[in-house]
Amino acid sequence: MAYWLLKTEPSDFSFDDLVKAKRAVWDGVANNTALIHIRRVKKGDLAIIYHTGDEKAAVGIAEVVTDAYPDPRAADSKVVVFDLKPKQRLAKPVTLKQIKADPLFAEWELVRISRLSVMPVPTAIWKRINQLSED
DNA sequence: GCCAACGTTGGC
């Protein structure tokens, strides 16, 4: 079981939208590095949903409900997607500011590669984010 | 195959 972080622009698709929809296909990713990560996504994995733009904060946890599969709506077979459902909202959002302030996160892609929209989350980072959301 | 020009993302 692996952990992921998924970025989304909330005015486009937010964690609330996922809660309302109850289930969604995570599509629209074109970046090759992000697609390489998506290919490793498995049913049962958990994902942090992170809002970009004005919010810049982790807001909720989602559960992956399918393995990665080729996007049936994409012409390019390299494009892969997966389905997920909402699991829980974080008690409090964890902001990018908080993440940048903590040295534990310094080497993480979220801080180092701002454009990357899908990335793995090491267990230590997963735990710390959950901790920060409860403080 | 290289690289300049351009486009995109996301933070500031």
Add this chain to the structure above:
DNA sequence: GCCAACGTTGGC
């Protein structure tokens, strides 16, 4: 609104 950090495209 700007810019850094990429990725992509197209000419050579």
